[in-house]
Amino acid sequence: MGDASRPRFMGAALAGEAGSSRPSLESGHHSYPSFDNNSSVYALNPEHGGTESRTGSQYFNYRDDPNDVPMQPLGDSRYLDEKRATYAAPRQRSRAKMILAGVAAGVIALIIIVVVAVYFGVVKKNDNDKSTNNDSASKPSGTSGSGGKGSSSNLVVTGGDGSKVTTDNGTTFTYQNSFGGYWYWDPNDPFNNGAKAQSWTPALNETFNWGVDKIYGVNLGGWLVTEPFIVPSLYEKYPKAVDEWTLSEAMAADTANGGLSQLEDHYKTFITEEDFAQIAGAGLNFVRIPLPYWAIETRGDEPYLAKVCWTYFLKAIRWARKYGIRINLDLHSLPGSQNEWNHSGRMNDVNFLNGPMGIANAQRSLDYIRIIAEFISQDQYKDVVVMFGITNEPEEAIFGLDNLQRYYLQAYNNVRLASGIGEGKGPMISYHDAFLPLTQWAGFMSGADRIMLDDHPYICFGGQSAAPISSYATTPCKTWGANMNTSMSAFGMTAAGEFSNAVTDCGKWLNGVGLGARYDGTFAGSTAVGDCDTWTNWPAWDDTMKSGIKQFALASMDALQNWFFWTWKIGNSTETGKVESPAWSYQLGLQNGWMPTDPRQAAGVCGNTAPWDPPLAPSATGGSGAGQIPASVSNSLHWPPTTISNVGGGATDLPTYTPTGAVPTLSAETFSSASGTGTINAGNGWANSKDTAGAMVAIATCSYLDPWVGQGIAPPSPLCSGGARRRDVPLPLITPPPSPS
Template sequence: MYANSTGPYSRLEDHHAMSGPNYDPLPLTTDHRDDVPYNTPLSPRMSGVHSPETDHLHLHDDLPPGAARPRFMGTALHDDGPQPRESYASSNTSFPVVDDYNSSVYGLNPDNQAAQQRDNSYYSLGYRDDPHDSDFRGSPNPVAMKNNPRRMWIIGGIVLAAIIVIVAVVAAVLTVVHHNSSDSDVSGGASKGSKASGTSSGASPTATSKGSQALAVTGGDGSTVTTDNGTTFTYSNSFGGYWYWDENDPFNNGARAQSWSPALNETFQYGIDKIRGVNLGGWLNTEPFISPALYEKYLDAATPAIDEWTLSVNMAADTANGGLSQLEDHYKTFITEQDFAQIAAAGLNWVRIPLPYWAIEVRDDEPFLAKTCWTYFLKAIQWARKYGIRINLDLHALPGSQNGWNHSGRLGTINMLNGPMGLANAQRSLDYIRILAEFISQPQYKDVVAMFGVTNEPFAPTFGQENLARYYMQAYDIVRTASGTGEGNGPFISFHEGFMGLSNWFGYFTNSDRTSLDLHPYLCFNAQSADPYSARDTEPCTTWGANQNASMSAFGLSTAGEFSNAINDCGLYVNGVGLGTRYEGNYTGGPWPVIGSCEQWTDYQSWDASLKQDIQQFALASMDALQNWFFWTWKIGNSSVTGKVESPAWSYQLGLQEGWMPADPRVAAGTCGNTAPWQPPLQSWQTGGAGAGQIPATFTSSYAWPPTSISGGGAATDLPTYTPTGALPTLPAPAFTKSAGGTVDAGSGWLNSADNTGMNVAIPTCNYLDPWIGNAAPPSPLCGAAARRDTVPDPVITPPPS
């Protein structure tokens, strides 16, 4: 997560004076100013904003036992100055309503506007006479109808009879008989044999059966849903959404989350259709403040649980309570199918799912529970498909750690693109990107897993924007090799801005095929304030809006992959285990002034209606300013000590239940004033159209892989690297069995059979350090005489893109 403010940080060059809170300085360094040598400490002017520390000794050695390095402390430049938020209430207008014979949209829209917007119109299940609908059949001739009353009566009678028949059929189809079979491990992905629009070959809603019992395959508000383990619940969605699941056609993409969101078998128009999403943080990639009960159990251990590494070590030793399998118990219960139904009912159409690299494999002494969370990601695909929700898959934890924070798997040092194992860990990370890309780009999954965040929060201030751009360029080539180019082939590729600020990426990846920038803006880790929500409810507008507009124009699709309602750092383990809070003045690494007690900010049960309304106003301002967003996070688990949520400002689900999150996120449109909104559409190449994939050769050569040198390591030729000779661990697909017998093709796990280069593995005659080593000298001698090493080009100085 990432704290954005108006302070100067991300652009390391002279800039107009900006006002902002004071921050504790850090020994940051830079390598992307022409007049400043690499590793030169930043001046006070450049380090006046609090960001994740880059020096292990700066904050870590004085931490108390069990304390975690703070997770969310980065900040980037608000380089356009405070301006009113500029948003665009995106929609697709339907045809003008001329008279009551023109379209049923006239009758379905209560305000009967002359031009209707998708966000304000209601696509009722079963209607097929909207001019926007692919099955539109036209409307009757009003003059002919008026002049022939007898014909009107005849046609009316026919229509009435048809309606009676349709109602009877639909009622039969939507009758749900309880599924009494045993628990199933069925999981699944996207549209089998999908057409260009993603339409499944078996899209018509028909009843399926389990033995002699009929099961509904689709339903809207008030229908009964049967889950894959046989339990049932009532689907409540007042926004016109409908679910769809047929075990005989498990890759059918017929579901729609809401009337205004394109169904999975329809095109999502990026830049026009809004991404209103939520993270499923802490589920498959655990974090102490999201799932505190997991960690509280081992706080008194010899090595307290402060990240998933130490949690896994403690669990593995705790055989009396199930050992490491306790993590699977968490996967089973923390997020379930009903969460996906509730997310659609909340007006949300996307989920961002953090996934760690150990979903694929672990090596050496890495203690993580390997491969198991992949099984639950497959379930997430099935549930998202069932309720019409798209997935942004985010590779959240990489070998060696890309940022040194607890959510990367292990708290400590940065070892990806940094340090003596920085290049080897990057090679390994790129392999995992490739394995995931090959799976999710298959036709069965591509319409559901529609976006791929290739690396969460890489900390470029440590290893440099140039090397991050090289890594991103290689990741881009890998994903497009797996999926092919052009709209409809493979996912949108999301690049986190690496704490450099959005504007520092303008000019990069021009003409790339469907790439987007990811920003994680937070206000809560800046200087703390006693001001209430009512005094800060326009801050998101003035802090974030203009930057998002500029990035949508200059780069392309720009999303807020994370943001929350928090305006201070109060909350159990929000900064990490044992770190305290800035707000209460006990934050490790201070001193920080005491602002007050955090109790008022965490005791949500005492919040009155006025405070909840103020928090909701802050949420609306954030949504409007950020335009395309994923709230962090859907759910915060209860503390095992207090029995309740201790970080309430971070939970979308709790906010809905308690009344401080909007029941309909569309009402956010216009909150910031819309004084100068970004105007769609995106350029053609930005959405996979004409020119997509034609990145200038000057850029690809300037940012070729591998890097010539690694921060904290030296010349790439002097560092350990792997060789691509290992067997590729293809990800398994789910298994489906039809009710009438037979199986379903769920894909091989690998789309491009020509993409057959081996996995990067250790060279037998070479010496390697621990991938999580931190600062150390490269091994010497590096390799035996018989070792073959990949050629690394001589170092070159590359100018930034114009």
């Protein structure tokens, strides 16, 4: 570990020369010029120059100023109003002697109408949709249709606004969704995709049209990958914990309070089924769920609670399916760390594509991508987990664009091997922009089958301003709108995987445990501009403050067009008893009036009549010609790389793994028919039985360093003994198709 913890969010800072980092201005490894275009003072400045050059004395703005675009009057909507059905009130009988009989007949008729309407309007419709829709035309084998053989006649399997929901632990709550959405869950048919989040969002058994249907998403940050500022109560108990590595060590030593199992207590309570119901009721149709590599396995002395969070991700799939919500699975933490920040699992060093274990850790990461892709590409899951973010926020400035693109292409091949190339199968593959301008990625992997660019725009981590929130009313429109518009045409599907309502860096541990904030001068090297209480004491916010935040949120949503807010929930501090980073909690904003109750209210806030003109290119949607990456691209980005940063010698001098190990496949939930007809097929975890290579493991005759060793350490010498074969030369030991362990 270094002398000081690095901040959690680094991406919004600006870069100097090529190859330097874009973390915060106070990074322990780098120094940076001062800019304000992407900071909280942007709204106060008149016109901003800037260039996208990364050479000499010029520096690009992390988020370019937009080009001129046609505008429409402020507030005009881009969308048609939803059709609303009206129903006439029933006629009353006029004769008194008919009243008693009429009441009885009416009750009976109402019961019959409701049953018939639910069956033909929802249940039967879902079955018909599945038989005519290509996305889910074939029902997974081993399941029964809704209302089919073995179903109980009084089993309630669906409902809309105001219906009673029974959770898997037997508790109940009232489903509140005024947007025409309905839940669906039949234990006899657990892979039925009939649920619909809102009237404007396609049901899970219908096609989601990328670039046409809007992504209104929210992250479930801090749940399966903990972060101090999101779940401060976990870290307040252990003052020396600064990331999940040190938190896990501290918990494991605290056997009196349950040891490492305390993490599972967190998984059980922080996000529950009711959160998914509330997300649908808030008009949101996607969740982005950060998942760590230790959901699959740990090795050596890695202290994480291995595999347990995967069981809760399976619950997330079930809950998302029940409420018609689609999932973006984001691989958030890689072996060795891809960005040296606390959300990567361990702070301060990058050992992914960097340093002596750089290739080995990347090989291991590619294995985990392959294992996840094989699971989510199965018929039982492909219509729920529709997007796969293969690596969160890789720090390109440390290991270089060439090696990152080589890794991205190999990850693409792994995912498409699992799901099938050019046939519209498998997830949309999401690539983070690595804190480079979106224009840097124009044309990358042209012809690839369904890839998306992931941008994380934040304005709160640069220079700070004491200006009121009202001054930021159109800042997102000015800084983000044109970038997204251009990228949708130049690259293809582009979305904001993260953004928030924060315009300052105030919030307990937002920058990292004990690091303070630039706004109040408690961050090393900063100068105070105000008191953070203004931005964190949300119970004291007046209507003007709330209205200003809501306007900023709407402008952000309209500018970004397809987005995932970071994050759904911020936990209370045990020290103050309240949320200490309110600008980052969607749920808290809904509860207290500074988030829109309908995300469609954002349409037109920036005044842009046509932010982007669909449709996407065929490769973005799996159409004809998709997956045909030119040979010149494949050859130029061949894996593995030939050089690695921050280590002497070439890549052939570094430790690497060989594909001869047993694959740790992911298991599924066990579903048994409620009617007692047997176990329902949930898949064996492996979509493509022809994908038979082993897992990347150590070569018996070679030496290895700790995967988290850090840069500046010489590789083992001699690397191998006994004439062992090196790098990709070892022939894989072909194993039978893996089965769940």
